[in-house]
Amino acid sequence: MANNESVLLRMEDITKVFPGVKALDGVTVEVRAGTVHALMGENGAGKSTLMKCLFGVYHKDGGHIYLEGKEVDFKNSKDALENGVAMVHQELNQALTRNVMDNMWLGRFPKNGPFTSEKKMYDATMKLFDDLGITVNPKAIMSTMPVSQRQMVEIAKAVSYDSKVIVFDEPTSSLTEVEVEHLFRIINMLRDRGCAIIYISHKMAEIKRISDDITIMRDGKWIATHPAADLEMADIIRLMVGRELTNQFPPKTNKPGETYLKVENLSGMYNKLDNVCFEARRGEVLGLAGLDASGRTEVLESIFGIRTRKSGTITLAGKPCKNRNSGESIKNGFAMLTEERRATGIFGVRSILENTVISSLSRHKKFGPLLGMKTQVEDTQKYIDAMHTKTPSQHTQIRSLSGGNQQKVIIGRWLLTEPEVLLLDEPTRGIDVGAKYEIYQLILDLANQGKTVLMVSSEMPELLGVCDRILVMSGGKLAGEVDARTTTQEEIMTLAAKYA
Amino acid sequence: MKKLDELKAMNPADRKRAIGDLLMNNAMFIIIAITILYIWIRVPSFLSVTSIINIMNLTAAKLPIALGVGGCIILAGTDISAGRQVGLAACIAAGLQLTVNKLFPGLAVQPIPLALLAVIVVGAVIGLVNGFCMAQFKVHPFIVTLSTQLIVYGFILMFLQFGTNGGQTLSGMSEGYRDFISGTLFKVGTAKVPMYVLYSIIITAVVWVIWNKTAFGKNMFAVGSNEDAANVSGVNVKKTIILVFMMAGILYAITGFIDAARIASVNATTGLNYEADAIAACVIGGISFVGGIGKVSGAIIGVLLLQVIFVGLNFLSVDANLLYIVKGLIILVACCIDMRKYLVRK
Numbered sequence: 001m002a003n004n005e006s007v008l009l010r011m012e013d014i015t016k017v018f019p020g021v022k023a024l025d026g027v028t029v030e031v032r033a034g035t036v037h038a039l040m041g042e043n044g045a046g047k048s049t050l051m052k053c054l055f056g057v058y059h060k061d062g063g064h065i066y067l068e069g070k071e072v073d074f075k076n077s078k079d080a081l082e083n084g085v086a087m088v089h090q091e092l093n094q095a096l097t098r099n100v101m102d103n104m105w106l107g108r109f110p111k112n113g114p115f116t117s118e119k120k121m122y123d124a125t126m127k128l129f130d131d132l133g134i135t136v137n138p139k140a141i142m143s144t145m146p147v148s149q150r151q152m153v154e155i156a157k158a159v160s161y162d163s164k165v166i167v168f169d170e171p172t173s174s175l176t177e178v179e180v181e182h183l184f185r186i187i188n189m190l191r192d193r194g195c196a197i198i199y200i201s202h203k204m205a206e207i208k209r210i211s212d213d214i215t216i217m218r219d220g221k222w223i224a225t226h227p228a229a230d231l232e233m234a235d236i237i238r239l240m241v242g243r244e245l246t247n248q249f250p251p252k253t254n255k256p257g258e259t260y261l262k263v264e265n266l267s268g269m270y271n272k273l274d275n276v277c278f279e280a281r282r283g284e285v286l287g288l289a290g291l292d293a294s295g296r297t298e299v300l301e302s303i304f305g306i307r308t309r310k311s312g313t314i315t316l317a318g319k320p321c322k323n324r325n326s327g328e329s330i331k332n333g334f335a336m337l338t339e340e341r342r343a344t345g346i347f348g349v350r351s352i353l354e355n356t357v358i359s360s361l362s363r364h365k366k367f368g369p370l371l372g373m374k375t376q377v378e379d380t381q382k383y384i385d386a387m388h389t390k391t392p393s394q395h396t397q398i399r400s401l402s403g404g405n406q407q408k409v410i411i412g413r414w415l416l417t418e419p420e421v422l423l424l425d426e427p428t429r430g431i432d433v434g435a436k437y438e439i440y441q442l443i444l445d446l447a448n449q450g451k452t453v454l455m456v457s458s459e460m461p462e463l464l465g466v467c468d469r470i471l472v473m474s475g476g477k478l479a480g481e482v483d484a485r486t487t488t489q490e491e492i493m494t495l496a497a498k499y500a
Numbered sequence: 501m502k503k504l505d506e507l508k509a510m511n512p513a514d515r516k517r518a519i520g521d522l523l524m525n526n527a528m529f530i531i532i533a534i535t536i537l538y539i540w541i542r543v544p545s546f547l548s549v550t551s552i553i554n555i556m557n558l559t560a561a562k563l564p565i566a567l568g569v570g571g572c573i574i575l576a577g578t579d580i581s582a583g584r585q586v587g588l589a590a591c592i593a594a595g596l597q598l599t600v601n602k603l604f605p606g607l608a609v610q611p612i613p614l615a616l617l618a619v620i621v622v623g624a625v626i627g628l629v630n631g632f633c634m635a636q637f638k639v640h641p642f643i644v645t646l647s648t649q650l651i652v653y654g655f656i657l658m659f660l661q662f663g664t665n666g667g668q669t670l671s672g673m674s675e676g677y678r679d680f681i682s683g684t685l686f687k688v689g690t691a692k693v694p695m696y697v698l699y700s701i702i703i704t705a706v707v708w709v710i711w712n713k714t715a716f717g718k719n720m721f722a723v724g725s726n727e728d729a730a731n732v733s734g735v736n737v738k739k740t741i742i743l744v745f746m747m748a749g750i751l752y753a754i755t756g757f758i759d760a761a762r763i764a765s766v767n768a769t770t771g772l773n774y775e776a777d778a779i780a781a782c783v784i785g786g787i788s789f790v791g792g793i794g795k796v797s798g799a800i801i802g803v804l805l806l807q808v809i810f811v812g813l814n815f816l817s818v819d820a821n822l823l824y825i826v827k828g829l830i831i832l833v834a835c836c837i838d839m840r841k842y843l844v845r846k
Contacts (some may be wrong), residue, residue, distance in 0.1 A: 017511070061511065306732055330734040344732050347725035349792045358722050360734045361715040370713045412732065 008033040008068060008196040009085075009165050014053055014219075015062035023049045026063070027222045029215050031165065031196040036187060038199045038211035038228065040241055042432035046220040047200050051167055055080045055087060067165070078107075086163035088154050090170040090200075090430065096143040100136055101125040104157050105438045128156050132186050144401060147174040148292045165200040167189060172206060173430055176292040176458060177493065184210055199302045202432055203460070204248075218242055233298030241434050248433075249465035250440055254447035256284035256468055261421055261452050266302055266312035272476035274296045276312075280421075280452045285443055287484065288456040290496050295476040296456040297339055300423040303454075304336040305329045316421065330359060335419035337410060339426045339456070341403065345410050348399035352391050355409050356380045360416040383412030388438065404435035411442065422446060424455045428462065440466050460489045475499030527837050528784055532805050539812035544545035546815045553691035558807045560700035561758055561801065562777060567707045568751030569778040570799045571744045574724045576791025577634065577641030579745070580775050581649035585626055587771030588656050589619040589756025592671040595659070597677040602665040609674040619753040624651060627749025656768055669767040673760065681761035695724040696758045703754060708796040710747070720744050723763050725792025776827060781806045783834040790839070806830070 009031040016024040022044050031037045039047050053060040058075035065072050067083065074080040077087065093105050101121045110120035125138040134152050142150060152173055158166050168187070172180045187197060187210060199209055207214065208228060212416035215225040216239040223239050237248075259279050266276040273295045280286045287294045301307040303314055305323035314321045316333060323329040326336070347355050357364065357376045364379075365405040366372035380394050387408035393400055398406055407427070414422065424443070428436045443453050443466055457463050463470050467484040479498040482491055523530065539546050565582055570581040596615040601607045626648060633644045660667045682694045689818055711717040719740045731737050754826050755774070785802025787794030787824040809830070813823060 017514075257778060304732075325736070326732055327734045327736055338729075338732050344726075344728040347722050347729055347792060349790065350721060350725050354718060354721065358730075358735065360716060362716055365715075369715065370709065371715065373713075373717070418735070 006033055007031070008092065010066040011050065011054060011063065012066065013063040014050060014060055014065070016049055016058055017061050018055055019486050023220050024053065024060075025061055025220045027217065027220070029222070029225070031198060032213075033164075033196050034191055035212040036191055036195045036197040036199050036210050038200070038201065038207045038214045039217065040207060040214060040236060041217035042434055043241070043433075045217040047217055048169070049220070050217070051087065051198070051200070052168070054085065081161050081163070084162065084164040086158035086161050086165070086166075087167040088158050088169065088171055090173060094150060094154070095144050095466040097141065099141050100145075100153050101138040101434070103153060104128075104138070104160060124160075128160055130157055132159065132189070134181065146293050148176060148179050151175060152179070152182075155183065159186075159190065163195065165196045165198065167200070167482055169200045170202070170430060171199075172201065172203060174292070177460070178291065180206065182225075194289070202436075203459070204236060207236070208233065216240055216471075218279075238432055240432075248461070250437065250444055252283065252444060252466075254283050254361060254468070256447075257282040257450065260317055262315040263303060264315075266299065268302055268476070269308035269310040271295070271298050271307065273302060274402045274472075274476045276478045278471055278478065278481070280454060282452060283447045283450045284469070285447050285453045285455060287463040287470035288454060288473060289463055289470050289492050290473035290479075294473040294496065296473045297425055298476070299473065300336060300425050300454060300456060303329075304334055304423055306336070327424065330417050333418075333420035334423065335414035335417055335421070336423040337414060337425060337427055339429070341406055341410065341429075344400050346406055349397055351395045352384070352398055352401075352409055353377065353380045353394040356383060356416065358414050359413050363416070380412075381417055383409075383415065387412055387442075389486075404431040405432055407439070408435070410441070419451065421452045421454065424453060426456055426458065428457070428459070439486070441472045460492060464489070472496050501592060501766060524837065525841055528834050529805075531833075532784075532809065536808055536812060543815040546812055549689050550691045551811065551815075553688055553693060555807050555811050557694060557697060558811070559800075559804045560697040561755070561762055562774075562781070562803050562807065563700050564703050564751040564758070565774055566778040566781045566799045566803045567704065567796065568748035568755075570782045570787045570794055570796075572641065572712075573719065573759050573779070573781040573782050573787050573789060574720055574792060574794045575641075575741060575744055576724050576789070578779065578789075579630070579641065579645045579748055581626070581630065581645040581652055582748070582778055583771040583774035583776070584649045584656065585623060585651040585749060585752035585771070586756040586759060587768070588626075588652050588659070589623055589753040590641060590760040590766045590770045591656055591659050591670065591756075592619050592622060593677075593757045593761040594673055595662075597673040597760070598670060599672050599674055601663070602668070603659070603662040603670070605663050609676070612677055612680050615677070616757055619757050620750050623749035623751075623753025625747045625749070627746035630749070631745030634745070635738035635741040653768075660768060667768070669765050670763040673764060675777055678761050678764065694762075695835055696762060699754075699758065703751070704796060704800065707751070711796055716740065721792050730744070758783050776831065777806060778829040780827060780834065783831060783838055786838070788838050788841075789835065
């Protein structure tokens with residue numbers, strides 16, 4: 001398959017020091033042409049820092065980078081792109097109000113004399129899309145497209161630079177299974193062309209499938225590089241966390257009790273959610289599976305009252321809940337962890353403390369409307385300790401924490417509202433294995449306390465490992481319900497395709 | 501000290517950058533310190549007791565409006581109707597306190613609490629309109645307040661045409677009103693500290709409590725920092741936006757109420773461009789246009805430094821026209837430095 005086994009990119013002895021932290025400590029990685037090289041490690045292991053040093057986003061303090069045997073030192077990502085090193089970012093940075101082809105050719109618009117040529121741009125985009133098997137209208141406006149399609153555009157853009165080295169940073173975190181297959185076909189195609197691919201992901205199964213070599217990093221250090229075929233999943237986890245983590249999921253100990261939450265005839269006013277009915281028990285973890293845009297998120301957000309319902313009744317313990325807005329839903333005992341942490345979760349410039357207490361301020365009223373500081377500090381500390389959040393202090397801006405730690409702060413925020421029903425939308429997105437395990441454990445603990453958890457996830461093994469029952473959404477409708485203990489991924493996929 | 505140790509531990513290139521950042525982040529204060537030093541050397545009486553008390557008094561007078569605008573900036577908005585709102589409040593307050601009233605012929609001097617209540621209600625209503633348009637229709641604060649600024653100016657001009665006044669300057673306000681605002685609180689040597697300094701301190705304390713110790717204050721910072729997240733987190737975003745602008749309107753009204761008696765003469769240009777000073781003060785004091793960032797202490801420092809500069813330039817007998825250029829430059833430079841702080845470094 002690989003037509004050239006020579007080393008295309010060599011990062012040698014890369015060191016990067018931030019005040020007080022050695023983010024990279026003499027890391028050496030070699031990527032051969034025509035191979036996929038997976039880079040794995042927990043959040044904060046130094047994967048992103050290494051890539052930023054490659055692209056000149058950070059200035060490396062030591063080490064050398066060789067591209068095709070020649071030493072290079074890119075000043076910025078434009079410099080890197082022009083030399084054939086491209087990156088597909090985890091968090092999309094796109095001009096949302098512009099269309100697909102404007103985004104594709106931004107900064108290098110094809111021209112007719114002094115004027116940009118729409119036609120050339122369109123043709124070039126179509127040719128590229130045909131080549132990659134992408135079915136996206138080049139004239140569609142970015143903001144109207146689902147995240148997964150935007151991701152595909154980003155990938156096409158990276159390919160369009162005729163790059164020799166392409167870095168994929170968590171490319172599948174917003175893709176559904178079908179789209180992941182498509183992405184893998186594209187990656188395999190690029191590999192066959194002789195590109196060197198660096199693939200960063202937390203998802204074990206796909207790493208095992210797609211990569212030729214795996215490099216594992218921990219705490220800014222290189223730990224090991226092995227052919228993917230020689231590593232078992234347990235080995236990878238052990239190398240990543242530096243401790244034994246025998247299971248990906250904690251043992252299921254929760255015992256679902258009586259019916260608690262009833263949702264009937266849930267339909268969306270401005271989305272395609274159509275007549276969804278289901279029940280959930282006390283102490284149950286109920287999963288919501290489905291393809292992207294199948295209405296999973298809409299179910300949760302409609303229940304929580306941040307999406308307008310056309311119809312639908314929500315009954316909690318026999319008591320009807322109106323849930324017209326988030327404030328009312330919180331009072332009724334609901335909590336909602338949203339999918340896009342940065343967009344709708346964190347208050348970036350505010351402190352850990354303020355991010356923690358914002359939804360439960362009424363707990364701290366001391367004299368009339370005045371809030372007491374002492375209880376706020378106590379509550380915050382309680383959840384920093386309980387969630388093992390790594391932060392320098394309560395007054396640190398939340399944006400400076402890693403994704404996993406931000407997620408823990410937001411979960412703490414919701415637990416402080418003392419919810420009875422937790423609506424969790426992709427609770428482990430972009431979080432490393434260790435933190436994932438902690439979140440699974442927390443979900444099961446909550447169920448053990450008799451709380452009801454509704455959980456949306458695109459990761460099938462996660463749903464199978466944590467949930468009791470799984471509802472499968474398809475095209476805005478409830479396509480079916482399966483028992484998590486007896487079902488298979490195939491059964492779920494079949495249901496997910498029912499109305500799609 | 502910890503910072504110093506960190507600096508020592510760095511390699512030379514990083515240390516150079518860290519020191520550079522430190523200087524840049526505090527550049528506004530450094531520039532102002534140098535300016536003060538320069539003016540003081542040129543005109544030593546600039547830092548005399550009388551002059552310092554004068555600066556303090558001016559700071560107290562301008563603080564309420566700055567706190568109002570500050571709230572709007574924390575919401576990642578702005579309010580350019582602030583100055584005209586001050587003007588309208590000053591006109592109304594004066595109109596109810598004239599000894600010889602040409603606006604409302606025959607109207608006697610009204611009780612001070614009534615006049616205060618009147619301007620506060622008017623301020624709150626304008627704030628409500630501003631806030632409602634932003635919260636309900638998601639119109640950009642610049643557009644909303646640009647419009648209300650014109651509308652309020654129209655009201656001011658019409659108000660001054662009432663009765664037989666014919667647009668003239670209002671002066672000759674009641675003794676009681678002038679004493680209430682500008683009466684002597686205490687004296688430092690020969691320099692008088694007027695009553696309104698006390699009111700300003702009280703107002704500032706109240707605003708501090710609202711910003712820091714109430715759910716409304718916390719919600720304001722949350723909405724300014726991330727409106728969508730606030731909506732998910734159970735914050736009533738619309739109510740918060742409306743309340744912030746209503747609070748701002750009330751603070752402008754109080755500024756106008758103080759200014760009418762302080763200057764003792766009110767006309768259509770009263771309050772003109774006050775918002776520029778207020779915005780400049782906020783930005784100097786670190787209330788950021790990024791949204792969700794700012795402190796009451798920042799607003800105080802901002803207003804104080806700005807007044808120091810203005811008084812100082814007066815001491816240097818700088819051309820009044822040049823003052824506008826200086827103000828504009830201060831806002832521009834302060835914003836540039838401020839945005840630099842919150843840039844995501846790549």
